[in-house]
Amino acid sequence: MSESLLPKNIAELKAYSSAKSEKLTGTTWLNANESPYAKEFQLRLDNLNRYPEPQPENVINAYCNYAKLNAEQVLMTRGADEGIELLMRTYCESGKDSIALFSPTYGMYKVSADTQNIAINELSQSLLLEANVSEICDCVGDAKLVFVCNPNNPTGSLTPVSKIAALAKSLAGKAIVVVDEAYIEFCPEQSAVSLLQDFDNVAVLRTLSKAFALAGLRTGFLLANANLLAAVRKVIAPYPVSTAVAMIAEQALSSDAVTQMRRQVSILNGNKARLETLLNESPKVSQVLSGEGNFVTLQLRNKDDIDAAMQQGTIMRPFTLYGDDNWLRISIGNEQELEQVRLWLEQPE
CATH class of the missing domain: 3.40.640.10 (Type I PLP-dependent aspartate aminotransferase-like (Major domain))
Structure with a gap:
């Protein structure tokens, strides 16, 4: 019954599939372009009975x-x-x-x-x-x-x-x-x-x-x-x-938090440069796209290598690009997380 009430554009809509919409299990998460740095904040929760400022x-x-x-x-x-x-x-x-x-x-x-x-x-x-x-x-x-x-x-x-x-x-x-x-x-x-x-x-x-x-x-x-x-x-x-x-x-x-953010960006950009070197030297990788951002996008020679990474708990973002389904986007993590990527790349074929 409710389906008959749907507008045609919504009935035909293909929803966005975010990295977190897939129910995956793993230990190293490099699939959603998140930062590896967790932070602590102070909250005062004695005023939640009042509406917030529309634009604080x-x-x-x-x-x-x-x-x-x-x-x-x-x-x-x-x-x-x-x-x-x-x-x-x-x-x-x-x-x-x-x-x-x-x-x-x-x-x-x-x-x-x-x-x-x-x-x-x-x-x-x-x-x-x-x-x-x-x-x-x-x-x-x-x-x-x-x-x-x-x-x-x-x-x-x-x-x-x-x-x-x-x-x-x-x-x-x-x-x-x-x-x-x-x-x-x-x-x-x-x-x-x-x-x-x-x-x-x-x-x-x-x-x-x-x-x-x-x-x-x-x-x-x-x-x-x-x-x-x-x-x-x-x-x-x-x-x-x-x-x-x-x-x-x-x-x-x-101002202190912005300074910390910029310091972390510098670290992540350094980690990215090291990852790009690993990828360019890996026989598993046929192409690495150079660009900006906290991620690297690459094409694998063998799509099955993605399954091997997931089995070791390293979760990255596979997708289809330019008509090929063997592309992978790796978010830039901390040194321990990128070490897991290195171990995956060095696994024998």
Whole structure:
């Protein structure tokens, strides 16, 4: 009975399969691009009888200080995923408008669009990286939102900020360029936040899930100019941020915590360089994609090697890429975790 009530787009929807949606067992978890660093926070829980601030002032101010923006340019969200959802709900009309994305890329852009009956203009990463801006804009067509994951998940590739600026300029009055910077802390000099001073059609997605080591908090930020965000503020839920989440986020954005985060990023980037060397020297690996972020994506010669890793308790993220199903994404862990990867790579064929 209930199935007959479903809209066609929801009935046909293929849900996003996150790394944690698969019921796996293991001892070394390198499949969800999480940080290996656990942190402790102080919580005061004697005020949960009151609703929280819709946009907690202390957190917003702390993120403004971190990102060098003003409060009108920052919106706190439930992970960057809510920012994706909000932009579509605010700026795209269901059954009429479209978005553009560059595959392979983060899967939630497609899921959010499909959920809201928004058409998808699926372009390629190679077009984004290799074509000129005029050609890209022609291919984007009438899309209202153009998603650029930068660094891109799962390939790690980078689109230069100058190219993003040129896209925004060419699409002014036609589309919003949405730059997903979930992994930007691993290459902060590549951030597009500086474009907000010149463009009112650029939005930047940020998260505390990766470098800030708070994947379990589900906290993100949507950064854009005041006019762009004013419409989004109409659409967001009245109390999107819980009191407990706000308390932890405020502590995570203190100057000492940001310094610690940057130190951990430096360690992880060093671990990544060592992993890339291991992978490039391994006979199990046929190709390693070089790029930014706290992960490395590679192609195996034999897909069965993934099963061997899982049997030893090392959980990584297999997927299909460019039509082949022998690709693997390895999150960058601590030295002990990467030692398990080395042991797997050195197992005899």
